[in-house]
Amino acid sequence: MFKKISLVFIAALVITSCAKEEVPLKVTPNDYNNAVDKVTEVIIHDIFSPPVASRIYSYSNIAAYEVLAQNNSDYVTLAGQLTDLKETPKPDAGASVNYDVAALIAQMEIAKSLIFSEDRITEMRDSLYMKWEDQNPTELAASKDYGLKVADHIKSWMDGDMYKQTRTMPKFSVNPDNPSRWQPTPPAYMDGIEPHWMKIRTFVIDSASQFKPIPPPEFSMEEDSEFYKQLMEVYTVRNEMSDEGNDSEKVAIAQFWDCNPYVSTHKGHLMFATKKITPGGHWVGIVKIATKKANADLMETVYAYTKTSIALFDGFISCWDEKYRSNLIRPETLINQHIDDSWAPVLQTPPFPEYSSGHSVVSGAAAEVLTQIYGDNFQFDDDTETAYGLPIRSFDSFRQASSEAALSRLYGGIHYRAAIDEGLKQGRQLGQFVVKNLIMKTNTAQASN
Structure with missing residues (x-):
């Protein structure tokens, strides 16, 4: 009898020792950076326009932020602050939720629902699931349930922002009889993109027209008119940049901030696209640079991405x-x-x-948010464009970077001076409004920074 009991006891010990111990799951700021980078990669691949790209960044970051804010008393939920966003659901009582994991799951789920190439995000997600399942299946199950619950909540809210309705609205109608009105430009002569974007529901600003800039100079081809002078400035600056490599710094600035997601290239009878990052994507990349330099933890990293992407989103609506x-x-x-x-x-x-100027508006808005978070003298080396063969540019502040981004449109030959100056003013005013009115940290947390 004693022998039988001993054998059972030994067998139990063997089984226990063979069972893998579950370890707490961990998500690092770099994990989140990788997830945002994946979103950028897909946005470039799928060729989303700048306004639509801002929508993808903002909703996916908001989902992650809302998960984390439920478990961090230093941060404030966006419910009741962003237009129509209701209270975020809580996890089931007693569930062993890892909020960091749930936040990353929510971010990936929202991003996946907003792009075409879902498989690219699914592949990344499934790789993480396999790793987490091996480490702690119990915690993964609870975290996955909660992350998807929050994602469903954000999707429901997202569906009311008028995006789907604008997909079926008519194309922009060109008026060829009015010499001041926009006409399609070479080489592709594409239709005007997103002519109904001003109908998209805003997040923080009260309407698309809240930061309406002053009108541009009155159209006139009279040589002494302000409009004609600004037209000739664009012409002259470009010609000076063509002289034997003169003003190579201006060329470098123009190319660095190009951020055109679809550049048409013709070879014979063929036309193909050179795909690049969007203006919003460039500033999202700057968020990554800033949070890494500041050694931000996961919560602060997601906070910086979220607040910046909200400003970008409202900035595009205002500009469009x-x-x-x-x-x-x-x-x-x-x-x-x-x-x-x-x-x-x-x-x-x-x-x-x-x-x-879209670059001017969204750069001004993003810079104001990042200045609030990291201060006005935050030096950084911007390597966002190295993937496209462009060198690193260094800046002493986010506002300096935004000023250069705006001026790049004159050097690039695509904007008059007024669009740049007034656009930057428009964006900075909007960004300051977001900073003042969107409260994401508690008073105690803000005082400690």
């Missing part, structure tokens, strides 16, 4: 509202028609009206 209101013709069109039919800008002119 003005673009299709003023509906101003691009410099390239007028220069080719009236001054020099062989003139071409350094950069390919994007397919939408000129005023105000």
Whole structure:
């Protein structure tokens, strides 16, 4: 009898020793950076326009932030602050939720629902699931349930933002009889993109027109008019940059901030696209640089991505509202028609009206948010464009970077001075409004920074 009991006891010990001990799951800031990088990779692959890309970044980051904020008393939920966003659901009582894991799952689920190439995010997600399942299946199951619950909540809210309705609205109608109105530009002569983006529901600003800029200079081809002077500035700056490599720094600035997701290239009868990052994607990349330099933990990393992407999202709505209101013709069109039919800008002119400058608006907005988080003298080396063969550029502050991004549009030959200056002002005012009105940290947490 004793022998039988001993054998049973030994067998139990063997089984126990063979059972793998579950370890707490861990998500690092770099894991989250990789997830955002994957979103950028897919946005580039799928060729989403800048406004649509901002929507993908913002909703996926908001989902992650909302998960983490439920478990961190230093941070405040966005429910009740972002337009129409209701209270975020809590996990089931007693569930062994790892909020970091749940946040990353929510981010991936929302991103996957907003892009075409779902398999690229699914592959990344499944790789993480396999690793987590091996480490702690119990914690993974609970975290997955909660992450998907929050993702469903964000999806329900997202569905009310008018995006789906704008997919079926009519194309932008060009008015060829009015010489001041926008016309499609070479080489692809594409239709104006997202002419109804001002109808998208905003997050923090109260309407698309809240930060409506002053009108552009009155259209006139009279040589003493302000409009004509600004047109000639674009023409002259470009010509000076063509002289035997002069002003190579201006060329470098223009190319660094190009951020055109679809550059058409013609070879014979064939046309193909060179795919690149969007303006919002460039600033999302700067968030990564800043959080890594600041050695931010996961919560602060997600916070910085989320607040910046919210400003970018509202910035595009504000800018696109003005673009299709003023509906101003691009410099390239007028220069080719009236001054020099062989003139071409350094950069390919994007397919939408000129005023105000999208780069100026969203760069100004993003820089204000990042300045609030990391201060006005945050030096950083911007390597966002190295993947496209461009060298690193260094900046002493986010506002300095935003000013250069705005001015790059003059050097690129695609914007008049007014669109740049007023666009930057528009974006900074919007960014300051987001900083003031979107409370994401408690008073105690803000005081400790």
